[in-house]
Amino acid sequence: MEFKDYYQTLGVARDASADDIKHAYRRLARKYHPDLNKGAEAEARFKEVGEAYEVLKDPEKRAAYDDVGKRWQPGGGQPPPGWDSGYEFRGGDADFGGFGAEHSDFFEALFGRARAQAQRRAPPRAQDHHAKVMIDLADAYRGASRSIRLQVPALDAHGRVVLSERTLDVAIPVGVREGQHLRLAGQGALGLDGGPAGDLYLEIVFRPHARYRVDGRDVFVELPVAPWEAALGAGIDVPLPDGSAVQLSVPAGSGAGRKLRLKGKGIPGKTPGDLYVQLQVVVPAPGDEPQRQAWRDLARMHRDFDPRADQGGT
Amino acid sequence: MTQAKLSLLQCQVVEEELPMSLPELCRACNADAALVQQLVEHGVLEPQGATPQLWVFAGASLRRTRVALRLLRDLELNLPGAALAVDLLDEIARLQRMLQGLQRE
Numbered sequence: 001m002e003f004k005d006y007y008q009t010l011g012v013a014r015d016a017s018a019d020d021i022k023h024a025y026r027r028l029a030r031k032y033h034p035d036l037n038k039g040a041e042a043e044a045r046f047k048e049v050g051e052a053y054e055v056l057k058d059p060e061k062r063a064a065y066d067d068v069g070k071r072w073q074p075g076g077g078q079p080p081p082g083w084d085s086g087y088e089f090r091g092g093d094a095d096f097g098g099f100g101a102e103h104s105d106f107f108e109a110l111f112g113r114a115r116a117q118a119q120r121r122a123p124p125r126a127q128d129h130h131a132k133v134m135i136d137l138a139d140a141y142r143g144a145s146r147s148i149r150l151q152v153p154a155l156d157a158h159g160r161v162v163l164s165e166r167t168l169d170v171a172i173p174v175g176v177r178e179g180q181h182l183r184l185a186g187q188g189a190l191g192l193d194g195g196p197a198g199d200l201y202l203e204i205v206f207r208p209h210a211r212y213r214v215d216g217r218d219v220f221v222e223l224p225v226a227p228w229e230a231a232l233g234a235g236i237d238v239p240l241p242d243g244s245a246v247q248l249s250v251p252a253g254s255g256a257g258r259k260l261r262l263k264g265k266g267i268p269g270k271t272p273g274d275l276y277v278q279l280q281v282v283v284p285a286p287g288d289e290p291q292r293q294a295w296r297d298l299a300r301m302h303r304d305f306d307p308r309a310d311q312g313g314t
Numbered sequence: 315m316t317q318a319k320l321s322l323l324q325c326q327v328v329e330e331e332l333p334m335s336l337p338e339l340c341r342a343c344n345a346d347a348a349l350v351q352q353l354v355e356h357g358v359l360e361p362q363g364a365t366p367q368l369w370v371f372a373g374a375s376l377r378r379t380r381v382a383l384r385l386l387r388d389l390e391l392n393l394p395g396a397a398l399a400v401d402l403l404d405e406i407a408r409l410q411r412m413l414q415g416l417q418r419e
Contacts, residue, residue: 022390029389035381035403050388128342130380145322169322181328181376183342201328201342201376215411269330 003072004106006052006065014066018057025053051107061111068110128198129188134205135172137212137219140267141242143174148202152189170202175269177217178206212241217273219266223248224282230254238277240265248277256281329373336361336369343379350379356397358382378404 007014010024030036032046055061103111133148148170151163168187176182181201188198206214213220223238233252237245246265254260258279266273286292326332328342340347351366353359358378361369378400385396 026390033385033388035384036399046388128344171322171324173325173327176327177329179377180330181373182325183328183332184323184325187323199342202325203377213414215415220415 001105001109003069004048004052004104006055009048009052010056012056016056018059021053021056025049025057029053048104051103055107055111065110128201130201130203132205133170133172133182133202134207135176136207137209137214137241137267138243139172140176140206141174141240144172146170146172150200168200172204175217175267175272176204177267178204178214180204209241214267217267217269217271218276219273220276220278222280223277224280225250225254227281227283230256230258230279230281238262238275240275246275250279254279327373328376332373334371334373334375336366336371339371339375339379342376343383345379345383349383352393353379353382353397356393358397358400 007016010016010021010028012020012024016024028049029046032042032049034043034046037046055065129150129152131148131150133146135144135146138144139146146169148168150166150168152166154162154164156162168184170182170184173182181203184200184202186197187200211221219241221238223236225234225236229236229250231253233254234250235247236250238248239245246262248260248262250260256279260277260279262275262277264272265275284291286295328334334342336347336350339345340350343350347366350359354361354369359371359375361371361375363369381403382396382400385391385399386393389396389399391399
C-alpha cells in the first residue's frame with residue numbers, strides 16, 4: 001500500500017492552518033469538480049482532493065494521519081505495526097451517491113471503521129442508488145439490453161462496509177437520450193430492518209461516435225457527395241445510426257454545407273427527433289488526360305460562374 | 315444463458331414518464347425535504363402546484379437537484395451560489411451545443 005501525502009495533494013505545508021486547508025480545498029474542488037470540469041482526469045483528481053480534505057479538515061483524523069505519517073518508513077512501503085488500529089472516529093455522513101464516495105485503500109485501511117459506524121446510523125428507509133451507463137447511439141434507435149456491473153457497498157458480518165459486485169441486465173428503452181435517467185424500481189440498496197429496497201437510477205451517457213453528433217433528440221451527420229450529385233441532384237442512401245438506411249433526395253444546385261432535414265429520422269420517441277444531413281462536396285483528383293479535359297470542358301461551359309462573386313473586389 | 319434474458323429488468327425514463335412528488339424527489343436524491351424546499355425558493359426547481367404537498371416536479375428536476383446537492387456539499391457553496399451555478403452550468407451546456415453546431419457549418 002502506498003502512503004498518500006494529503007498535504008501534497010492539497011498543495012499545503014504540513015503545518016498549514018485550518019483556513020489554509022479550506023482555501024486550498026475550495027480552489028482545487030472548483031477546478032476539478034466533475035460538474036464543472038468534464039475532462040477525463042478531473043473526476044479522479046477531485047476524488048483525491050476530496051479525500052485529502054476529508055482527513056485534514058477534521059482535527060482528530062488529521063492528528064491520526066500525522067501520527068501514521070511520522071512512523072511510516074520512507075520507501076519501505078510497509079505500514080508500521082498497528083497503524084490502522086486504535087483510532088476511533090465518530091464518522092461523517094456516509095454518502096455513496098456522490099463523487100466523493102470512493103476512498104483509496106490507504107484511507108479505507110486507516111479510517112474504514114468510520115464509514116461502518118456511519119452506516120449503522122442510516123435511516124431504515126433504503127437509499128436510492130445512482131450510476132452511469134454508457135450506450136451507443138444505435139441502442140437509442142433500436143433499444144438494447146445491457147449488463148451493468150455495480151459495486152455495491154454492504155455490511156459484512158462484523159458491521160464493516162465491503163464492496164460486493166452485482167450484475168444487472170437492463171432493458172434500455174428505445175428513444176432514450178443522453179443525460180436522461182432510467183429508474184429501476186427496487187434495485188437500489190436493500191431495505192434495512194425489512195424495509196422496502198431503494199431504487200436504482202442510471203444516467204445515460206452516449207459513447208462518442210465518429211460520424212454522428214447528437215443534440216437532444218436530433219442527430220447530425222455529414223454526407224459526402226460528388227460535384228455532379230450536388231449540381232444535378234441525386235437520390236442518395238444515408239445510413240442511419242441503427243444500421244438501416246433511408247433515401248435522401250438531394251435537390252439540384254445544392255452547395256457544399258447545405259443542410260437537409262430528414263424529418264423523424266433522429267432518435268425515435270413520441271416526438272421523434274430529426275436527422276440533419278450536411279452535404280460535403282468531395283472533388284475527385286483529376287487523373288488521366290480525358291478526366292482533366294472533362295474539367296476543362298466544364299470550366300469552358302461556365303465562363304460566367306464566379307465562385308468568389310460575393311467576396312468583394314476581384 | 316437464458317436466465318439472463320428472463321431476468322431482463324424493465325425501467326422507466328425519468329424525464330419522460332416520471333413526474334415526482336416532493337417525497338419521491340427527496341428519496342431519489344437522498345435529500346431532506348427542507349433542503350429541496352429551499353432549492354424551490356431559490357428557483358433551482360420549479361414544481362407545478364401551489365403548496366409543497368401538491369408539488370409535482372418534472373423529471374428533469376432529478377438532474378438539477380443532484381447537481382445542486384453536489385455543489386453545495388463538495389464546494390461548500392451557499393444556496394444562492396449553488397442556484398446561480400446550476401443555472402450557469404445549464405447555460406454553458408446550451409451554448410456548447412450551439413457552438414458544436416456552428417463549428418460544423
